Amino acid sequence: MSGDSKLDKGEYADLLKPLARELSALARWVSETRQRVVLVFEGRDTAGKGGSIDMFARVLNPRQCRVVALPSPNERERTEWYFQRYIEHLPAAGEMVLFDRSWYNRAGVEKVMGYCTDDQVKAFLKATPEFERHLVDDGILLFKYWLCCDQKVQEMRFENRLHNPMKRWKLSPIDIKARTKYDEYTKAREKMLAATHTDFAPWTLVDFNDQQVGRLTLLRDFLDRVPDTDLPLPDIDWPELKGKPAKEHFKVIDPIPKFRLPKEIEKRDLIHNWD
Amino acid sequence: MSGDSKLDKGEYADLLKPLARELSALARWVSETRQRVVLVFEGRDTAGKGGSIDMFARVLNPRQCRVVALPSPNERERTEWYFQRYIEHLPAAGEMVLFDRSWYNRAGVEKVMGYCTDDQVKAFLKATPEFERHLVDDGILLFKYWLCCDQKVQEMRFENRLHNPMKRWKLSPIDIKARTKYDEYTKAREKMLAATHTDFAPWTLVDFNDQQVGRLTLLRDFLDRVPDTDLPLPDIDWPELKGKPAKEHFKVIDPIPKFRLPKEIEKRDLIHNWD
């Protein structure tokens, strides 16, 4: 990730920490007041949707915060009502759902790559504001983020995926075709914004040329738009344990040998101490 | 996480990096040879199941690697065949499924906390080896890890959850009751191991008194047991883009202002450069 930000890792971690604390408090508020939250992550390929979602997921309880990254629809799903397979994943009380791409596929990749007809795009752009108003009227808190980056940056990130074996899985065949269609994506986005940027479900565009700064910007925006989420931590009675704490002991099988550490580390004492 | 390991963060990152690379290659092998992999994570509360799963999840494609952390069964599920709701999540070809707790709940928390009868535990311990043999006979690669730690360490980690607002969600009401039952958990584990540690689906115990070392130990073990996963990266044709790369430009709405950085960082140049 280095080479992609003004910030080094330590600086980023320091700036993120207080925001993560707020996010954690917000999640507790969502849970205790039984809110339902939907976050839609859209944007350029390589812009940083996955990394942004991870930023949330690392802080939150996975039982509360679900990430929905649907594969291409199967043959049967392709014939169903377009919104159907997304609706299935909407949150119940107390949940936050993070959509890694969403129903907006139809106005983006499907349109640009020719996977649907112009009429289908038109129908989608007409239906979507109503669909989203239904969710908002029902009390769902809906946030839609679109992550931007310049083509030069996108190319560099694509090449990183090409050459870095650990990133190679991110380079899908569609990415490869899509890299020459930067301008078409821009046009598609503008049409999509014109049709679906509404009072009740506005879009937020975030510059992700610098991914770490982009993530901080996005999270700060989200936190500012869900105010008054401060609830006191409930008190928990925590009596002393009686007796000497037990040690692990094994009869059936033993733990496997430890990972071999460099000698100078191995000989250190392990002192558990979180303060 | 500091205070819980002999290793500082940088050392851990350095030791993890080559393993992560191997894991990434292994995942590519799983995908291309259409394997199905199940990893079961069980162990003491606080031992480090979640962190271990994250170690995998951060490297892997979320569309390939699913984390299954089921909530308590609802009323209807409670009356179904015990294994039913877990079976639903077994992997299809090319997938890795990580169970954050699993069907072994019945032999652990359910037994110790009295949520099921002794007969149900007995029936479970009898059925499980056959159930798992079915999966293994069907070609599923099944790995079962049990994460150990001493009670003193567990207590310190519980207290960290108690006092750290960001960790508080990890402190479930069951945890609080369970902390006095360390020995009962040990007994339950030994019975469970005696009944379900089989040739075709053995358990692996890993010492997690030092969580970072525990994670390295677990991952090294896993990598060593899935050998010959080295496949060459496929060649991808990557022609130069024609013309000057485009820049983002916006007509409907603009990106929001960037997160305010400290001045000395703000004035740095952003140079994208991954090498």
Added chain:
Amino acid sequence: MSGDSKLDKGEYADLLKPLARELSALARWVSETRQRVVLVFEGRDTAGKGGSIDMFARVLNPRQCRVVALPSPNERERTEWYFQRYIEHLPAAGEMVLFDRSWYNRAGVEKVMGYCTDDQVKAFLKATPEFERHLVDDGILLFKYWLCCDQKVQEMRFENRLHNPMKRWKLSPIDIKARTKYDEYTKAREKMLAATHTDFAPWTLVDFNDQQVGRLTLLRDFLDRVPDTDLPLPDIDWPELKGKPAKEHFKVIDPIPKFRLPKEIEKRDLIHNWD
């Protein structure tokens, strides 16, 4: 069922037969032209929703024609977007889905029995026409039937359920409370019709004081509104079988003894002959 119709069973069967043939042809058209059909059955308790659905189901391929009769929502579903659990069952290409009660529960039983707030009913009546227009715009063929009967008839049918052990399961605790609320149901229906009887998704009311006549009326209406469904049966090559047809023979276990028939029937010859 006798005692509930001007028609005796034979007469009903004779009148139904040509309609059933048309329905069968219509289903073939749905399948071959990949239509999606939704039939909503609403109406008075005891009016005859179940019997009407059976009339369809007996003719149709159960793999093509699904009956959706959802139980009360569980605790989690109760907090989800109201339409969510119904949307899950919408048809894919070539399918007909018959809703035995539907999303209209909110404007009927839930309203009358006080299971939801007035605001929820209002929100429902506002959202539903848009929701249904989305389905219709997407190409789904949507039919909404409301089955009427007088209170006197309803009472007689309730009493039949009370006294007839085979019908007792139809008498739900809600039925029992609902029988005194005939007028409230009328009022609720009128409000519902005023809000949701639209050009694109009109309601059809059918008199079910005579259930057999009601079913014929409903089916005739449906058939008339889906015109031009006549497709020729495809030709199938059907060569003679070679050799003498085989008889069943058993080595491991034998069929169980036949049901004991009255003697005069038993001695009849079984002559298979469909002409």
Added chain:
Amino acid sequence: MSGDSKLDKGEYADLLKPLARELSALARWVSETRQRVVLVFEGRDTAGKGGSIDMFARVLNPRQCRVVALPSPNERERTEWYFQRYIEHLPAAGEMVLFDRSWYNRAGVEKVMGYCTDDQVKAFLKATPEFERHLVDDGILLFKYWLCCDQKVQEMRFENRLHNPMKRWKLSPIDIKARTKYDEYTKAREKMLAATHTDFAPWTLVDFNDQQVGRLTLLRDFLDRVPDTDLPLPDIDWPELKGKPAKEHFKVIDPIPKFRLPKEIEKRDLIHNWD
């Protein structure tokens, strides 16, 4: 259906009636004592699985009694553990599930038509008794019926499907290929019986050369094997309604005109009277 039985429709109805009453009582017992019941229907093409299932379904509450008729597995399902997609449909407390074909596909149609390998059949026959023992040990009541008929009868029924437009949907492309493989099906059945006819989950073969008699035989057998299901009907308080029963009246829209009946029927009085 006539032409396929010694019994005429009236005789069949008379013989069925007392059995249907018993079935209805049994279902009440299943519900109140929270049993789980699985009925597997296998057998020759055309033998009468669908009609037998209908015999049950017409008596039972569709919310209690689910019919599971799975389509061919999709591409993803084909790579999952073979039993997985069936297990999903196993009953919860109080439910009866009727499988119209089942996991035994692998030992029947898949084997005979070459849709799976010999090794897969072998693995299936080895795994199935254990799988079923798990269900039975868990308390599920499991009944397995195999419906027999001679090839001559099968041919006549196929031809009926060929020539009768309303039955044409029952004639699948696989049927057409399968009709010449009567003997292979016999062989496959015998192997299947030899491997899976167990003490805890025995097969019951029923002669369906006469379909109506076959259905009576099957149902009688089932009723006899689930004894002591007699529970008294609960008393329900049933006060008189106050006031004159209301009649339907309509403000928004009126019911559609009634189906046109033959004149001599039309002029009859409708007298509701179930006694």
